[in-house]
Amino acid sequence: MVFVYAAAIATAVIILAPFVWLLISSVASPTDLLARPLKWIPSHISLDRYASIFQAGTNDTAATFRAGMVNSAIIAGSTVAISLAVGIFGAYAFARLRFPFRRATLLLFLSTYMLPPIAILVPLYLTMVRLHLLDTRLGLIVVYCSFVTPYVLWILSGHFRTIPRELEDAARIDGCTRLGALFRVILPIARPGLLATALFGFLLAWDEFLYALIFTSSTAAKTIPVAIAEFQGRFTVDFGLVAAGGILASIPPLVIAFLFQRYIVSGLASGAVKG
Amino acid sequence: MREKRRLGPLRVRVPGAAGTAALLLLPSLVVVFGIVVYPLARTLYTSFFDVNSPFPGRYPFVGLGNYRWTFGSPDFWAALRRTAYFTLVSTWFELILGLLLALLLSVRFRGRAVLRSIVILPWALPTIVNGMMWRWIFNPEYGALNALFTQLHLTSQYRSWLGRPFLALNMVIVADVWKTTPLAAFLLLAGLSTIPRELYEAARVDGAGAVRSFFSVTLPLLVPTILVVLVVRTIEAFKVFDIIYVMTRGGPANGTQTIAVFAYIQAFSNQRFGRGGALAYVIAMFILGFALIYMRLLRREVEY
Numbered sequence: 001m002v003f004v005y006a007a008a009i010a011t012a013v014i015i016l017a018p019f020v021w022l023l024i025s026s027v028a029s030p031t032d033l034l035a036r037p038l039k040w041i042p043s044h045i046s047l048d049r050y051a052s053i054f055q056a057g058t059n060d061t062a063a064t065f066r067a068g069m070v071n072s073a074i075i076a077g078s079t080v081a082i083s084l085a086v087g088i089f090g091a092y093a094f095a096r097l098r099f100p101f102r103r104a105t106l107l108l109f110l111s112t113y114m115l116p117p118i119a120i121l122v123p124l125y126l127t128m129v130r131l132h133l134l135d136t137r138l139g140l141i142v143v144y145c146s147f148v149t150p151y152v153l154w155i156l157s158g159h160f161r162t163i164p165r166e167l168e169d170a171a172r173i174d175g176c177t178r179l180g181a182l183f184r185v186i187l188p189i190a191r192p193g194l195l196a197t198a199l200f201g202f203l204l205a206w207d208e209f210l211y212a213l214i215f216t217s218s219t220a221a222k223t224i225p226v227a228i229a230e231f232q233g234r235f236t237v238d239f240g241l242v243a244a245g246g247i248l249a250s251i252p253p254l255v256i257a258f259l260f261q262r263y264i265v266s267g268l269a270s271g272a273v274k275g
Numbered sequence: 276m277r278e279k280r281r282l283g284p285l286r287v288r289v290p291g292a293a294g295t296a297a298l299l300l301l302p303s304l305v306v307v308f309g310i311v312v313y314p315l316a317r318t319l320y321t322s323f324f325d326v327n328s329p330f331p332g333r334y335p336f337v338g339l340g341n342y343r344w345t346f347g348s349p350d351f352w353a354a355l356r357r358t359a360y361f362t363l364v365s366t367w368f369e370l371i372l373g374l375l376l377a378l379l380l381s382v383r384f385r386g387r388a389v390l391r392s393i394v395i396l397p398w399a400l401p402t403i404v405n406g407m408m409w410r411w412i413f414n415p416e417y418g419a420l421n422a423l424f425t426q427l428h429l430t431s432q433y434r435s436w437l438g439r440p441f442l443a444l445n446m447v448i449v450a451d452v453w454k455t456t457p458l459a460a461f462l463l464l465a466g467l468s469t470i471p472r473e474l475y476e477a478a479r480v481d482g483a484g485a486v487r488s489f490f491s492v493t494l495p496l497l498v499p500t501i502l503v504v505l506v507v508r509t510i511e512a513f514k515v516f517d518i519i520y521v522m523t524r525g526g527p528a529n530g531t532q533t534i535a536v537f538a539y540i541q542a543f544s545n546q547r548f549g550r551g552g553a554l555a556y557v558i559a560m561f562i563l564g565f566a567l568i569y570m571r572l573l574r575r576e577v578e579y
Binding site: 001004005007008011012014015016018019021025033034036040082087090093097098099102105109111113114116117120121123126127143145147153178203206207209210224228232239242243249254257261264 | 558
């Protein structure tokens, strides 16, 4: 048992140390950061960098960063909403209906996961240009839904299958249609799976980099990963500012993951593992 | 097959399962393949031409020339070797560390919930932030790793962790493993939670100790989950791009240039879109190959 606690503490340290260092870097003064030997605890702590990110004017990198946060939030949220809406019906079909090519169809959806983005990048770019979707949030949302939806289908179909048919059958005997049973019986029970899927989808969308890099060029649609990469390029002297940006960029996904973590194990158990 | 259902005095034709399924799947099909199919076909088409600029125009048809170039290019094979190395090393570390972590999290101890909250953090951290963070930690002049090692007297001087090709590749693996092991751990934890307790009790009754019951009960029943982890991580590692872009851009001296980075450079830096397209398809074929192998193994173990 001592071993368990020792392992737990060691794990916690290994995981938290880089985070803590990132946090410290963001509030330490530049001289402390560049000192050799390194001072682990800074002599002065200042939140100046965070202030400069929030207060700077509209024409510079900090403004891009703020816009990036907003864009990422809107894009990730919309992607999850749409993918869930679309995927719930498809997942139901995979879970409850027997139809020809069922397995093949699911594998077809999953096979899109195997595509390296580079395989569709250039023609997709040209298509976006023609549809005037370049540098728009909608354009990114459309692209993101295309790779989040297969996840939704996979995890939710596995999850739906673990819900006993009898519950649904009982509802349908009472006069419910299939869809009615879906909404009134299955979805409420499937809440953990739905939340786990939403979390996955949100993290996927928030994290995406290559498409955002290529398809956006201004604050109209730039997402936070692109903004951070730019941060890194411009502020090579003061890493602390890049660290502050990184911390801010991580807060939404970290908070959401923290809040919904209970659902992850149960959602994965029924969805990804058995499916 | 159409069924006729009797609903009271009315006889209504209800579409059979196939029809309903098609209707339910239609939105998903549109959302996914509407975006993917045309560009996919277009890239394939482009890969048969020698395209060296992004502008539309007449480009010479070279048939399988780009593919022949790919398989004949020593840079391609080098990139493939690096990708294979990255994939194998990172996936196996993630699997083993993830398994240990999952076992740890499956034990009931005080503070387990706290540990679980901590473990999820690296996974939720955006890849770009992760790459940038580790790049800072590995910084040759001011990095925390150098400081830590010298202060603990493990090394005598500061090293350039991302400055030598093979070392840089391994450091990128460290960053990737740190971020992704939690995912493997949670998947395995989910798998562990599906193993019925009675089996452990039965094993204990038969006199099996902890180690024995791990190898006889846990591991065999965990195989489906392990395969899922392997498939998912292998595919991801083969496609790896973001973390390399932000940590090293594929350098130094192409030391971290995996095939996805290589394809990107062919297409966007060298503007050889025909080659980029061929490369992309070759990558996809490799991934498909791996996935099929794993799926075949999976199908034997798991009832669909």
